[in-house]
Amino acid sequence: xxxxxxxxxxxxxxxxxxxxxxxxxxxxxxxxxxxxxxxxxxxxxxxxxxxxxxxxxxxxxxxxxxxxxxxxxxxxxxxxxxxxxxxxxxxxxxxxxxxxxxxxxxxxxxxxxxxxxxxxxxxxxxxxxxxxxxxxxxxxxxxxxxxxxxxxxxxxxxxxxxxxxxxxxxxxxxx
Numbered sequence: 001x002x003x004x005x006x007x008x009x010x011x012x013x014x015x016x017x018x019x020x021x022x023x024x025x026x027x028x029x030x031x032x033x034x035x036x037x038x039x040x041x042x043x044x045x046x047x048x049x050x051x052x053x054x055x056x057x058x059x060x061x062x063x064x065x066x067x068x069x070x071x072x073x074x075x076x077x078x079x080x081x082x083x084x085x086x087x088x089x090x091x092x093x094x095x096x097x098x099x100x101x102x103x104x105x106x107x108x109x110x111x112x113x114x115x116x117x118x119x120x121x122x123x124x125x126x127x128x129x130x131x132x133x134x135x136x137x138x139x140x141x142x143x144x145x146x147x148x149x150x151x152x153x154x155x156x157x158x159x160x161x162x163x164x165x166x167x168x169x170x171x172x173x174x175x
Contacts, residue, residue: 001026001170002077004084007097009123010104010111012154012162016097017080019163024170029070031081034063047122050129060133082130085147086140093169096148097162099155101127 003020007013014032021028038059039049053059064083071079071088085094099107101123109119134140145151150169152162 001075001093001173002071002079002088002091003093003095003166003170004071004088004091005078005080005095005097006082006085006148007154008082008099008101008104008127010107011097011099012107012159013080013097015159016095016154016162016166017078019159020078020166023163023167024076026076026078027074028078028080029067031063031067031084034067038063047125047129050126054129054133057133057137060137064138082142083134083138083140086138092173093150093166094148095166096145096151098151098153103155 001024003026005013005017005020009032014030017028017030020026035049036046039046042049042052044052049059063081064087067079067081067084068087071077071084072090079088079091085091085096088094101120105116105119105123108114108123109116112119114122131142134142150166152165154162157165
């Protein structure tokens with residue numbers, strides 16, 4: 001089984017992906033972790049690394065191609081990343097995790113230990129930057145949710161409740 005978990009920064013995609021890995025003993029590939037790792041290797045903030053990716057498309061293309069290759073080749077895998085639902089052609093379930101920019105910015109502020117207003121500004125800048133790149137590189141409108149089987153609001157439910165919804169979807173496919 002291949003499951004994609006996508007959503008904007010701070011929506012809870014990583015938390016859901018980790019829940020599913022633990023619950024179902026799946027493996028995980030995360031574009032965000034790869035992106036953050038590459039930024040850290042270059043001693044760059046995420047926003048700065050995002051701006052680099054805007055002018056050097058090889059950054060995104062490398063991450064995306066690798067994630068697609070692994071995600072489509074393996075079974076029992078969670079593919080977590082903003083584009084995963086658009087890019088993994090043979091996914092069994094495509095999930096989009098949604099939350100308002102205000103909610104997500106609070107989570108990002110706590111996670112990255114920055115003030116909430118800075119988190120809002122950086123989140124909006126990052127999303128605009130990514131949306132432009134996705135459209136330019138792949139002609140993907142990241143706000144088009146039609147590829148997704150499930151769209152779940154993480155402001156309404158926590159990871160255990162969202163996980164239970166996805167668990168039911170998985171069980172339904174196995175029947």
